[in-house]
Amino acid sequence: MAGNVACLRGWHPALAKAELESLFPKNQVITLESPRLVALDGELDLEQAAINVNSSGGIQAILTDCIIMDWDHKDETKKQFIQNIRNLIEKSTIHGTIGVFSWRQEGRINGLSGSEIASAIGGIATELGYSINLEEPDHKLGIMLDGYSNKVICGWMLDANMDSSGLSKRRATERPFFKPISLDPKLARLAVNLAGGPMDERIILDPMTGTGGFAIEAATMGRNIIAIDMEEEMVEGTMKNIEWALETPKSTIEVIKGDATKLSQHIPKQWYGKISGVVLDPPYGRNSHGTISHFELLESTLSSVCEVCSKDANLVLILPIKAIKIDNYNQLKDDSLIELLHGDWGDFTVMIENSGWKIKGLWSEHVHSSLSRLILHATIVPQG
Template sequence: MRKLYVEILGNLPEMARDEVKAMLELGGGEVLGQDYLFLKVGAPERALPFLDRLGLAHEYGELFVEADSVDDLLQKAKEMEWPIRGTFKVDTETMANCRFNVLDLPRKLGAVIHSQGFRVNLSRPDTVVRVYCGEKLYAGIRLRFFDPKDFERRKAHHRPFFRPISLHPRVSRALVNLTKAQRELLDPMMGAGGILIEAGLLGLKVYGVDIRPEMVEGAERNLRHYGVKDYELRLGDATRLEEVFPGKEFEAVATDPPYGTAATLAGRRREDLYRKVLESVYRVLRPGGRLAIAFPASFDGKAEAERRGFITLGRYYQRVHKSLERYFYVFEKRT
């Protein structure tokens, strides 16, 4: 087992942590501890491709040093052989709970590593040594940085078929990962296809349904634009999925239902629609399969889902703006 770290994002920290846990469950690893937004992780090599899927993470890397003081960190750094590839630089992340004075630490740690024969390059290093300051001090080597620009390029206003109401691509990806999907994913209320784009880019076969023809056509344009090829999109009703996909049982479902206009709800009352969608998804989801879904805070998604046979695995609050507060849920169908 390798000792790793994951730096999660702070906007939905509980959801981000559980996304990491879900990916580690697929890869045979586990979260060993947490220090603010820093997760200590134990994982085998086969877990790395699953960590590469993360949406609500800043980066992950190999963890080499855990220390109780600056002097302790520097002493441990002197005693180890650093696996530096090419040139390096030291970056320090001072978290909100940082207890130490780390102002001069990059220079001091850089000198320790330089003394082992490695060259410093502050502008274009081959290796980034990361130091995190929280309740303790941690030092490791970055393995993967999740560039925000990659996600920004897939935001709603950059897509060929544009609808302003859409989840951020990072959140869409996290919903996909929280289902633990490995082969396929269904979005029964796909809209412009934001969740399907993220699932498709992870190599999953994606299935999408929408009751509006323009959304089916637009989602296909978006999927093609981002290079997603393995998909099935159908015009249909999310409350009657067994008729849209006769005899089909799905591994995982993720969706962000519409929150309110008569057009998006196809003339139905919002709460009634949500209840019927939960029932329909339950019927087409395989036993043990997961549903990740968003509901406005006024709708008790936990109680309604459990009434229909689901088990609640996660619930995460987000305030979008003054007129919209919502929860993201992760449910599992009983086996």
């Protein structure tokens, strides 16, 4: 047995790992022999973990009571793996139907078929008296073949976020109100989780909401959200988008016309000190603050955020940078490579610190041949 293993999505495993760490702060996250496989060490709240998977942007599935096979092209190894899964089912105390699902990541494993293994396991489950239901099973067994490490992992799935079509349906071009430059929903969702941490009653703040990408994702996963913008068009458009994406709100959603540099004048008093996460994708064309520079606007906004958020708040800030080589498997370790489109990176890091924040992590994402995107994670610096 190998405990609990999380399978990460392939679009940016390094960011997905950071999201996982934020959602599971009580567990130690350990990278295994593949960048898309991580162990979750420590006790899991299974119900909460299932919610986390379905609310994530970068987590594909979590498997518990895992059995791991290192494929060596020997039939005996495969037979022993299947026998171990039989033992797993036999020792379980579950009741109801079982669904067996297989998928692969990071390429194929030569000589192995996930569907063949799943069929064999389904036969064993039937033999042991369980009914198979692939539509709405009471319990799920997941079989994941990882081509990077040549490992096959089987375990009980808390839940699986296999279908990203829901995110695709919320792309900017599908919304009733949109502007050409908007974040992909999966990145917006991941940023909300990275900033907000575990799902709880605290609230997420987007002080420059624009068309509401962050607010939509926060609201659809049931998080409390305050979205602010200076332009009435954006406020009305964000509300229209949220109503389009969400039939029945399950959380507090407040969209407010206001100034991001003067948040204490706009944030409802009952939320003071309860803002756990801040997500910020500033506009970098014309802004609504007239002649104020981008640096001044951002510094004033971040300082303003510190006045209203919790003492352990996290920030995710997204910035356009000149194109750099992208490594989706690792954090950006050499920040000397960063060239901001607006201003000097060294001056920017000083500004971040002066406004009350400390950089915790940096990642980059490809946009096009001359543009990349910097994803910055920061924590608030305790005052006094």
